[in-house]
Amino acid sequence: MSSVVPQGVAAADFSNAIKEFAGVVGKDRVYVDEQPLSSYRDAYSPLADGEFIPSAAVAPDGVEQIQKILKIANAYKIPLWTIGTGRNFAYGGPAPRKSGYVMLDLRRMNRIIEVNEKYGYALVEPGVSYMQLYRHLRAIGSKLWIDPAAPAWGGVMGNALEHGAGYTPYGDHFIMQCGMEVVLADGEVVRTGQGALAGSKHWQVTKHAAGPQFDGMFTQSNFGVVTKMGIWLMPEPPGYKPFMITYEREEDLEAIFEITRPLKVNQIIPNAAVAVDLLWEASAKVTRRHYFDGKGPLPQSARTRIASDLKLGMWNYYGALYGPPPIIENNWKIVEEALMSIPGAKLYLDRENDPAWDYRVRLMRGEPNMTEFSIMNWIGGGGHVNFSPISAPSGAEALAQYNMIKRRCHEYGFDYIGEFLVGWRDMHHILMIMYDRADEAMRNRAYDLFGLLVDEAAEVGFGEYRTHLAFMDQIAKTYKHNDGALWDLHHRIKDVMDPNGILSPGKQGIWPKAMRETS
Missing domain, CATH: 3.30.465.10 (Uridine Diphospho-n-acetylenolpyruvylglucosamine Reductase; domain 3)
Known part of the structure; x- marks a missing residue:
């Protein structure tokens, strides 16, 4: 049995709760041994092994079993951490917010x-x-x-x-x-x-x-x-026209999104247009060692060779048009004229033997695939964590975010690997900090870099929309208008709806009263 138990729960109470969980779902659906529990760890974490380890897991098969599990958890004050598929990688995966929680694993509920x-x-x-x-x-x-x-x-x-x-x-x-x-x-x-x-x-x-x-x-x-x-x-639309445009200069990012904004707001480009940086795009095809085996960020000479060899830009823009072919072609004239107005832009309507093009085209027509996961090979060692600030679809804001974040990445010895994805009136900036988990110094630098970026982004008005378990409290504190009134509201709701604090304590920095008082 796991040597970890929930904080503040007596060993006898924990043991009784485990027995009662087994009475609900069956012994084979309650996991307490180290081997099955290892599947609930964050395999890509910026933290050392041994952090965020569950004490047990229980896997119900329906609502009635969940109700019975919650009754037991309330009786013994057992903290549960809920997961669905448990694939929230780069943000903590299936791991709990705090060691000792019991996983409420809903993967069997897959109807x-x-x-x-x-x-x-x-x-x-x-x-x-x-x-x-x-x-x-x-x-x-x-x-x-x-x-x-x-x-x-x-x-x-x-x-x-x-x-x-x-x-x-x-x-x-x-x-x-x-x-x-x-x-x-x-x-x-x-x-x-x-x-x-x-x-x-x-x-x-x-x-x-x-x-x-x-x-x-x-x-x-x-x-x-x-x-x-x-x-x-x-x-399914009657027509679909994916496209990719490469841009030669990093500073083209500003013009890209100034052009994109009216096209998106007016739904001329109806899907989530995305500008992908050189290394994110390249990492689906090559590894860093193909071009540079030294430490620190990739030198500009290597970046230039990558762009030339793979026919990529410093930014690589994907979008698609959908609908009846006459409407697509009419809108395409507007899109092409606007996005190709940036000097050096190159248009692609097909790219043979290009896995990055292939998986993007599939995603934009609703076909799930796993190709993007291959970018983990860029560094090796598997470690990655995503920093995800929000901005408006403003060229100036995009360039300011990029320059600020790239500078800090380079200072800490990391490549900038990111993409900007535009909704209607919002823009998600996804920075992927990659590191070798076996390299403790590198992993620690990744953790420190992330924490610094959280505070610096907040200071200039950029908040994260989503984050890794390890940074939930820090990010919650950046939303501090009126002395943190929003999180005060979250906690007031929590105290009424879950007075025993059994449901995912600490999720997004929302803690039950007892844990707030001891933290």
Whole structure:
């Protein structure tokens, strides 16, 4: 049995709770030995091994079992950490926020409950992955597209609950969520929106019902356990035109997004347009050692060779047009004229034998794949953590963020590897800090760099929308308007809805009262 137990829980109480969990789900669905528990660690963490280790895991198969588990957890004050597919890598993966928590593993709850072809939605459980849903749609002959995040093994529900994004016109996953079933900490089951209407036929058709809309309260939070979620799916369009444009200079980033903004706001480019830096793009094809075997950031001479050899730009822009071919071609004239106006721009409508082009084209038409995960080979050693600040789709803001973050990456000895993804009126900047986990000094530098970036970005008005477990408290404290009134509100809600603090304590920096008082 694991030697770790939840903080503040007596060994006898923990043992009794484990026995009672087994009475609910069966002994083979309660994990207490080191080997099965090792699957709940963050394999890419910037922290040393031994951090964020669970004491046990319990894997229910439905709502009734969850209710019974919550009753036991409340009786013994056992902290639970909920996961769906457990693939939230670069942000902590399946690991708990604090060592000793018991994992509430919902991977067995992987049913696709409904696919509605007429209205374009699916109703899924927490364990459903993008690949599973994609294959199911193909198997039933559906003409609906999913919107996957880059790794196909990610969870449809989990990514939406974490405010994740994809690459089709349905790329804002929480916006495309419609209707939830949630088990509250006391075991009560709530359905949001029209699902609260007895016998409702329109749960996944509209988010709205009489009264407040609560769905957002259960995203990036620890106020309940979401057990079902509706997700809108995109009808297959009659036409699809992907494109890639390379730009020669780093400073072209400003012009790229000044041009992109009106195209996005007016939905001329309907999907999540993305500008990918040279090394992110190259890492799907080569490793760093192909061009440089020294320490510190890649020298400019090596970057120039990479761009030449692989026919890449300092920025590589992907987008797509969708719809009837005449409309696509009409809009394409506008897009091409605007985006090709930057000196040195090169347009590609196809790139043979290019895995980066291939996986981007597949993502933009709703086909999940695992190609992007190959960029982990750039350094070797597997370590990576994502820093994800938000800005407006402003060229000046994008360039300012890039210069600030690249400078700090280089100071700490890391390559800048990132991309900018534009929604409608927001822009996600994803910096991937890569390191060899076996190199303790390198891993520690990555951790220190991340913490510095959090504070420096906040000082100039850029907040993160999502983060790794290790930085949740720090980022929560950057949202400090009116002495942190927003997190005070989160804590007031937490204290009422989960007075024993059993649900994912510390998620996004939201702690139960007892843990706030001892921290």
